[in-house]
Amino acid sequence: MVSGLEFSAITEAAQRIRSHVHRTPVLTSKAIDGMCGATLFFKCENLQKAGAFKARGACNAVFSLSEEEAGRGVLTHSSGNHAGALAMAAQKRGIKSYIVMPNNAPAVKQAAVEGYGGEIHFCEPNLTARESLTDKIAEQTGATLIHPYNDLRVMAGQGTAALELLEQVQDLDMVLTPVGGGGLLSGTAAVVNRLSTKTKVIGAEPQGADDAFRSFRAGKIIPMEEPNTIADGLLTSLGDLTFEVISKYVHDIVTVSDKAIIAAMRNVWERMKIIIEPSSAVPVAALMDKKLNISGKRIGVVLSGGNVDLNRLPWS
Amino acid sequence: MVSGLEFSAITEAAQRIRSHVHRTPVLTSKAIDGMCGATLFFKCENLQKAGAFKARGACNAVFSLSEEEAGRGVLTHSSGNHAGALAMAAQKRGIKSYIVMPNNAPAVKQAAVEGYGGEIHFCEPNLTARESLTDKIAEQTGATLIHPYNDLRVMAGQGTAALELLEQVQDLDMVLTPVGGGGLLSGTAAVVNRLSTKTKVIGAEPQGADDAFRSFRAGKIIPMEEPNTIADGLLTSLGDLTFEVISKYVHDIVTVSDKAIIAAMRNVWERMKIIIEPSSAVPVAALMDKKLNISGKRIGVVLSGGNVDLNRLPWS
Numbered sequence: 001m002v003s004g005l006e007f008s009a010i011t012e013a014a015q016r017i018r019s020h021v022h023r024t025p026v027l028t029s030k031a032i033d034g035m036c037g038a039t040l041f042f043k044c045e046n047l048q049k050a051g052a053f054k055a056r057g058a059c060n061a062v063f064s065l066s067e068e069e070a071g072r073g074v075l076t077h078s079s080g081n082h083a084g085a086l087a088m089a090a091q092k093r094g095i096k097s098y099i100v101m102p103n104n105a106p107a108v109k110q111a112a113v114e115g116y117g118g119e120i121h122f123c124e125p126n127l128t129a130r131e132s133l134t135d136k137i138a139e140q141t142g143a144t145l146i147h148p149y150n151d152l153r154v155m156a157g158q159g160t161a162a163l164e165l166l167e168q169v170q171d172l173d174m175v176l177t178p179v180g181g182g183g184l185l186s187g188t189a190a191v192v193n194r195l196s197t198k199t200k201v202i203g204a205e206p207q208g209a210d211d212a213f214r215s216f217r218a219g220k221i222i223p224m225e226e227p228n229t230i231a232d233g234l235l236t237s238l239g240d241l242t243f244e245v246i247s248k249y250v251h252d253i254v255t256v257s258d259k260a261i262i263a264a265m266r267n268v269w270e271r272m273k274i275i276i277e278p279s280s281a282v283p284v285a286a287l288m289d290k291k292l293n294i295s296g297k298r299i300g301v302v303l304s305g306g307n308v309d310l311n312r313l314p315w316s
Numbered sequence: 317m318v319s320g321l322e323f324s325a326i327t328e329a330a331q332r333i334r335s336h337v338h339r340t341p342v343l344t345s346k347a348i349d350g351m352c353g354a355t356l357f358f359k360c361e362n363l364q365k366a367g368a369f370k371a372r373g374a375c376n377a378v379f380s381l382s383e384e385e386a387g388r389g390v391l392t393h394s395s396g397n398h399a400g401a402l403a404m405a406a407q408k409r410g411i412k413s414y415i416v417m418p419n420n421a422p423a424v425k426q427a428a429v430e431g432y433g434g435e436i437h438f439c440e441p442n443l444t445a446r447e448s449l450t451d452k453i454a455e456q457t458g459a460t461l462i463h464p465y466n467d468l469r470v471m472a473g474q475g476t477a478a479l480e481l482l483e484q485v486q487d488l489d490m491v492l493t494p495v496g497g498g499g500l501l502s503g504t505a506a507v508v509n510r511l512s513t514k515t516k517v518i519g520a521e522p523q524g525a526d527d528a529f530r531s532f533r534a535g536k537i538i539p540m541e542e543p544n545t546i547a548d549g550l551l552t553s554l555g556d557l558t559f560e561v562i563s564k565y566v567h568d569i570v571t572v573s574d575k576a577i578i579a580a581m582r583n584v585w586e587r588m589k590i591i592i593e594p595s596s597a598v599p600v601a602a603l604m605d606k607k608l609n610i611s612g613k614r615i616g617v618v619l620s621g622g623n624v625d626l627n628r629l630p631w632s
Contacts, residue, residue: 025341027363046589047343266626273362273622275589306589310582316632 004152005186005245007194010159013060017157020059020092022048024161026168031271036287038294041172043165046276046306050112052233053161053184053304054085054148060157061146062089070095075143077134079105080233081305082148087118098143100134108309149181150239159187165300166191172199173297176283178304179203179212179253180234182242188302189249199300202292203246203253204283206230206261211237213253216246230258230314233279233305254292260285262314268303275306278314320468321502321561323510326475329376333473336375336408340364340477342484347587352603354610357488359481362592362622366428368549369477369500369620370401370464376473377462378405386411388458393450395421396549397621398464403434414459416450418442424625465497466555475503481616482507488515489613492599494620495519495528495569496550498558504618505565515616518608519562519569520599522546522577527553529569532562546574546630549595549621570608576601578630584619591622594630 024044033039045053062074073096076086083099090097097118101110102125113120121137123129138145146154161184162175175192179185182203189201205212208229214222215238223237238246246253256264265281267288268274276284280303287294287301340360349355361369378390389412392402399415406413413434417426418441429436437453439445454461462470477500478491491508495501498519505517521528524545530538531554539553554562562569572580581597583604584590592600596619603610603617 025343027341030365049346051589269591269626273367273591275585275591310585310629310631313626315626 004241005155005190007190009152009156010163010187010191013056013156014160014163016063017056017059017160020063020089021055023164024048026165027272027274029272032267035267036294038287038297038299040287041165041169041298041300042272043161043300043302044274045161046274046280046303050081050085050088051305051307052081052085053158053302054081055088056160057154057157057183058082058085058089058146059092061151061153062086062093062095064153065144069144072142072144073097074146075134075137075141076100076146076148077130078148079109081307083109083118084112084116086146087113087116090118091116096143098137098141100130100137102130106309149183149236150241152241155183155187155242155245157187158183159191161302162188162191165302166195169300171298172196172300174200174202174294175300175302176202176204176286177302178231178234178279178282179205180209180279181236182212182238182246184302184304185250186242186245190245193249200251201249203250204286205253205255206234206282207255207257209234210255212246213255215243216250216253219247231261231278231282233277234282254286256282256285256289256291260289264288266315275308276303277305277308280304280306320557321471321506323506325468325472326479326503326507329372329472330476330479332379333372333375333476336379336405337371338364339480342481343588343590345588348583351583352610354603354613354615356603357481357485357614357616358588359477359616359618360590361477362590362596362619366397366401366404367621367623368397368401369474369618370397371404372476373470373473373499374398374401374405374462375408377467377469378402378409378411380469381460385460388460389413390462391450391453391457391459392416392462392464393446394464395425397623399425399434400428400432402462403429403432406434407432412459414453414457416446416453418446422625428623463555465499465552466557468557471499471503471558471561473503474499475507477618478504478507481618482511485616487614488512488616490516490518490610491616491618492518492520492602493618494547494550494595494598495521496525496595497552498528498554498562500618500620501566502558502561506561509565516567517565519566520602521569521571522550522598523571523573525550526571528562529571531559532566532569535563547577547595547598549593550598570602572598572601572605572607576605580604582631591624592619593621593624596620596622
């Protein structure tokens with residue numbers, strides 16, 4: 001086994017989660033094609049259940065558990081979309097979910113978890129506090145930890161978006177996804193490498209959280225010290241499992257400025273009439289900024305999520 | 317012929333415009349279903365080209381013209397989505413479009429028309445000025461007037477959204493659309509009456525522009541004197557052609573407050589991650605406000621458009 005993530009794990013995930021997640025549509029926009037000089041196909045995971053691709057990995061992990069494991073519940077630490085997605089997946093299976101969140105997590109993210117019946121445990125917003133509280137809950141409850149990205153079940157689930165995309169659109173020259181912890185990018189790369197060898201897979205990352213960009217070039221994980229970007233879903237650093245797959249199957253990683261991210265986000269809202277969060281706009285920004293040679297090409301873009309606070313838009 | 321709008325005109329329109337418009341997706345939302353106590357199917361014309369169902373009627377009208385008529389261009393008066401849609405349709409056919417707009421029309425609507433190569437002619441914002449300028453341009457250019465709704469070609473085109481909806485979702489108990497001038501509602505009603513007699517068709521209207529509600533009950537057109545609503549796409553009054561079809565095939569018309577419209581609009585943005593304009597939110601508001609007996613029913617909702625000024629959101 002050269003990579004920890006098997007293609008068969010992704011096709012099995014697709015079967016497992018089929019009745020629990022949306023098969024999201026692929027949308028196109030002549031206006032944005034015109035701006036980029038290419039033909040883009042947007043895989044709309046912002047329209048996914050719980051508003052992000054994270055529903056795929058969370059459902060695959062939760063429905064992979066034995067009855068006995070499931071009975072003890074699931075546990076994670078996240079202040080973002082994985083938290084809501086895991087709570088939703090647990091609710092679907094009828095089991096408990098414990099979510100460790102920093103006490104400064106946005107109210108809207110807390111509400112999402114609570115809406116799905118998740119049990120929130122607050123900690124101080126630092127790594128030590130988070131890990132010690134997570135360990136403590138695991139010990140007390142026996143709940144299974146479902147890491148937001150560095151988990152083969154989660155990575156396989158995230159890869160199912162690309163499986164659908166390649167069924168929905170043929171003959172792509174390139175597929176772009178955002179990269180934070182690397183769950184979506186690694187799952188996508190494993191699928192594309194197997195099903196369409198001519199298609200290049202590119203990760204797009206904010207300049208203010210460019211650990212994947214630097215790690216990819218260095219050939220080893222270089223964690224992010226103090227990430228600073230509007231793309232709040234991409235603050236995390238790669239894990240060893242995601243890094244291995246990305247190193248093997250991803251063709252390149254490019255970075256974009258926050259200014260370009262906001263401009264791309266607004267263009268998608270205005271032209272496509274869909275709500276995407278800043279993280280989703282990162283690959284769009286890479287295409288609009290001509291960071292890649294894309295002229296005349298057919299390009300798939302995974303729009304990762306649409307969870308934004310409508311009272312705090314980046315252009316208002 | 318009992319109604320001026322023949323079903324065959326709608327199926328012909330579908331063929332005629334197929335390569336010019338999107339077959340829009342139907343989306344669902346468990347969260348909004350829960351709020352309404354029914355199962356809703358949203359036909360997303362906000363994701364249509366030029367951001368509204370108006371692309372359908374405009375394309376059908378423009379591509380119905382003879383070569384000789386087309387050569388003289390098309391003409392309309394509109395400050396809304398029909399203006400942009402007609403300019404787009406004309407651009408697709410490679411002909412001129414003349415758009416009469418009040419000089420206080422939103423900058424974003426002007427930009428849309430210009431973006432599609434339409435020629436804008438400004439008039440004072442009153443009926444007399446609008447009609448005299450429209451007549452003058454018609455006389456000078458010989459352009460064909462394409463009325464925003466009271467035109468059988470336009471009504472037939474708008475009906476194609478319901479044709480698709482009934483292919484995409486079976487067994488609907490009810491279909492709701494917003495009603496302004498009645499183009500969308502009449503086209504929808506003609507289709508549903510023919511293809512699914514058990515399905516009721518309901519129009520939803522803002523309380524501040526309730527001429528269709530009052531006309532429907534009075535059995536004659538009662539024009540709106542001073543409409544006042546946030547649903548800026550629904551300020552117009554029914555025409556004789558749309559009123560005839562609506563009287564015959566629509567089961568009821570309900571009204572909702574602007575407050576309910578804004579709340580419904582925000583719920584759709586937050587839960588479904590799609591951008592809809594206030595007019596689109598009108599039928600959603602009717603369902604959320606329990607204006608109808610919908611418990612446990614399967615309901616189609618046409619989301620009419622998604623053109624909003626992101627700098628001026630109703631909740632900010």
